[in-house]
Amino acid sequence: MPGGDEMNGHGSGHTVNIELGETSVDEKSPNDDGIHPSVFGKSTLSVPTTKEPGDSEGDLQSEFSTISLNSGIPQGAEGDYDLPMSDEEHKKIELARWVSYVSIFLSLLLGSLAIGYGSKYGGLSIVALGLEFYIDLVSSVLVLWRFKTPKHRHFQDRGQALAKKMQRDAIRERSSSFWIGVLFLLLGLWVVIEAIVKLHENLSWKKRQLMAEAAAGVAWPSAVLFSALVWWKFRLAAALHSQVIRKDAVCSLFGVVLSLVVGIAALVDIYGSRQHKGSHGDMGGDGIAAILLALFILGEGGLTVYRNTCGWWESKEEGAFSHQQMA
Structure with missing residues (x-):
């Protein structure tokens, strides 16, 4: 075995030390992103052995032999590891936070304008648009929660620290995505109910013009500003492999x-x-737009909740199965 072997005894109760040189450990895995450790420190394994001829009963302290695997890391490198994070990952997370701050500001500003104008002129679609901006605000807050600075922790080795980081990230990703989906479902249901009522209203074209002008004044600037945010968020989602940012x-x-x-x-x-000045219409674009909004929102919300709920149950069942096997 590369690095050399050192074996002290062959009988049960004896310790077999196997020194692993650095060449015995993969320096870089195919999916290495610069964060994952290539060496995990010292490990100890116990394997059943048989009694050797000449061993006395007093020598038989255990029916297991202990094998210590040493990866070649200096002894002082073990025992005090925090959650791993590379400088590149840290920079990407900081950028994701700044994009989230900008998104929160724009969502609050444009959402308030949309709801204010919609309430004043009775426009349902613009109110629904404003509420969607508020959901965007909440989703950006969840991104900040997902990437908040972790507490300082101590682990025995880097492998243990990495496992804890992956577990924490997975839980935050799933929880954040689930609640975003729930908000989408609630908003979609509300818009559907209001849109049905709206389609039966017989408004004058003059009032519709006031609603439409208010809606256009908010909708078109929002489309331009949020297009820039979408571009940045999708880039960061790919760079950080984050479902929440996506x-x-x-x-x-x-x-x-x-x-x-x-x-x-x-x-x-x-x-x-x-x-059609001074006349009334049967159905305006506001009600039709509201229904289209509701269909988009309900579809995305339902799909998000379904995926994260199923994933949660599958993980729970796998954990229970693993626990039964260990027991």
Whole structure:
């Protein structure tokens, strides 16, 4: 074995030390991203052995022999490891935080304007758009929670620290994505109910024009600003392999799509109001846009909740199965 062997005795109760040189350990795995450790420190294994001829009963202290595997790391390198993070990963996380801060600010500003104008002029689609911006705000807050600075912890080796980091990240990813999906479902259901009521309203074209002008004033700038956020969020999601950032990017993408839907519907109503001054219409673009919004939101929310709920149950069942095997 590379690095040399040192074996003290062959009988039970004896210790067999196997020194592993650095060449015995993969220096870099195929999926190495610069974060994962290539050496995990010293490990001790116990294996059953048989009694050798000439051993007395007093020599038989245990029916197991102990094998110590030494990876070649200096002794002082063991016993005090924190959660691993490379400088490159740290920079990407900092950028993700800044993008989230900008997203929170824009979501709060544009969401408040949309809800304010919608409440004043009775526009359902623009109110729904404002609520979608608030969901985007919450999803950005969840990104900040997902990548908050971890507490300082002590681990025996880097492998243990890495395992803890992966477990923590997986739990935060799943929890954040699940609650974003729940918010989508609640918003989608509310919009569907309100849209059904809205379609039966018989509003004058003059009032529709006021609603449409307010909607266009918010929707088109929102589409431009959130397009830039979407680009940055998808880049960061790929760089950090983060489902939460990807879901946040999807929220912003919905903001762009829904802004375009509301903006186009507003232009249709503005044009219609100029062609039908003083008359009433059966159905305006506002109600149709609201229904399209609801379908998008419900679909994404349901899919998100389903995926994360199924993943949670599968992980729970696998954990129970592993526990039974160990028992």
